[in-house]
Amino acid sequence: MYDTPDLDSVSVDDHKLTEVCKKLLQQQSFTTQNKLRQALVDLGYSGISQSTVSRLLAHLGVVKMQNACGKKAYCLTAESTSVRVDSSISSQIELITNNRSLVVIKTHPGSAQLIARLIDIDPHADILATIGGNDTILVVPKHVKDVDRCEQVVRARLGA
Incomplete structure (x- = not known):
């Protein structure tokens, strides 16, 4: 088993491994590092250790x-990925309206x-803030007069 060098000095192979890992995290939910390691092994990256996955x-x-299922899973942060909403997110929405x-x-x-x-991940000029509870989100528009436009921005972001 080999150990990947420090990722601060990435080689071409390390860069490819990083991109593959990023793509896996965008496409699937992993609750443990071992499950992610196994997915990399299944893709032909033999010799991947848990410490390599951690790095x-x-x-x-x-x-x-x-x-959304209540399980802890590994997620890319806003700085490392763009927001991609799919049907599984929009299926969690019951209603979008404004008052x-x-x-x-x-x-x-x-x-x-x-x-x-x-x-919140990708700030928009029409949105001042969001407040998320258990089953309700309040989105505060930057200006009350633009609440309809703010609602349209939210709908577009969530694919609703």
């Missing part, structure tokens, strides 16, 4: 967050904080 995760700025001053998003229980974070 990859640190290099990519990966954090462990609670997912002429705030945009209100009703979600399935336990999904609101994750969805609020997705809105």
